[in-house]
Amino acid sequence: MLRFIARRIFETVPVLFIIVTGAFFMIRLVPGGPFTAEKAIPPEVQRNLDAYYHLDDPLWKQYVDYLWDLCPKKFHPLALAQEPDLKAAFGIDLRPSFRYANRTVNEIIAEKLPVSLELGLLSLGVALGLGLTAGVIAAVKRNTWIDYVASALAMTGICVPTFVMGPLLVLFFAIKLGWFNASGWYSPIDGVLPSLTLGFVYAAYIARLTRGGMLEVLNQDYIRTARAKGASELRVIFRHALRGGLLPVVSFLGPAMAGILTGSFVIEMIFQIPGLGREFVTSALNRDYNLMLGTVLLYAVFVIIMNLAVDVLQVWLNPKLRFE
Numbered sequence: 001m002l003r004f005i006a007r008r009i010f011e012t013v014p015v016l017f018i019i020v021t022g023a024f025f026m027i028r029l030v031p032g033g034p035f036t037a038e039k040a041i042p043p044e045v046q047r048n049l050d051a052y053y054h055l056d057d058p059l060w061k062q063y064v065d066y067l068w069d070l071c072p073k074k075f076h077p078l079a080l081a082q083e084p085d086l087k088a089a090f091g092i093d094l095r096p097s098f099r100y101a102n103r104t105v106n107e108i109i110a111e112k113l114p115v116s117l118e119l120g121l122l123s124l125g126v127a128l129g130l131g132l133t134a135g136v137i138a139a140v141k142r143n144t145w146i147d148y149v150a151s152a153l154a155m156t157g158i159c160v161p162t163f164v165m166g167p168l169l170v171l172f173f174a175i176k177l178g179w180f181n182a183s184g185w186y187s188p189i190d191g192v193l194p195s196l197t198l199g200f201v202y203a204a205y206i207a208r209l210t211r212g213g214m215l216e217v218l219n220q221d222y223i224r225t226a227r228a229k230g231a232s233e234l235r236v237i238f239r240h241a242l243r244g245g246l247l248p249v250v251s252f253l254g255p256a257m258a259g260i261l262t263g264s265f266v267i268e269m270i271f272q273i274p275g276l277g278r279e280f281v282t283s284a285l286n287r288d289y290n291l292m293l294g295t296v297l298l299y300a301v302f303v304i305i306m307n308l309a310v311d312v313l314q315v316w317l318n319p320k321l322r323f324e
Helices: 002-029 043-052 059-070 086-090 105-140 145-159 162-176 188-218 221-228 233-245 247-270 276-286 289-317
Strands: none
Touching: 002 059, 002 289, 105 145, 105 188, 105 233, 105 247, 105 276, 105 289, 145 188, 162 188, 162 247, 188 233, 188 247, 233 247, 247 276, 247 289, 276 289
């Protein structure tokens, strides 16, 4: 397993190189610039800004310099326990922001990332809690009204996009009933509506996958043997069937985490959550090159880590799988 993990980590290097290269040149090809405004900037001011941020250098030199700043120059992971600062932990410099005066991308990520992680974990908890529960119950009560209701709710969650469900939840629970705030991130209760909006979609997929996996496992010979030996229905479900029935769900967790990350961009804008996803959208509108690149790179690393964790979890759940 250690050999497999080491090989996967080594394989991420060219993947990250391609992501950074593609993002760097695509961002620079977008019309406009970080200092483009409705009111024209005097030419001498524009030249001074370009010189200060090295935007007057040839594009190939800007690219090479950026790659050098991304190279780890030290290893101090204990610094991450105090503050998620990549420069303090690994010497990775994501450069200053073009729109936030006297602030670096490292500082912005260190401030905004915990909010996005909290939203992502809450949404994942909602997705797993609702999806696994509904899927197991639907499989056990298959072809009954409970199964039909769970399947109908799952199909509704798949069909209704988050940018429709979010405003509907705000309209009903925040404006009409007044139970929650319509926007903001001021107290723990403010995470209820955003996490429900983002997590319900993936709960629907997880419910369908869990139901299908459980139905396949419940028809296996060893399940019938366990029942013939007098094992209770709860023991059969949670001790014998659930572990095998979760394999399709585990395979889905990697793409689900990527979807939750990208979906948080929309959710953070709808609910005005001060997270990293909202900063990414703002940086795209402001042509803040460094903040966009830093956010893309961070999300890419996170998705790669989650996919690796899912692969390891699959083998733990199913020892028949072997790393090659």
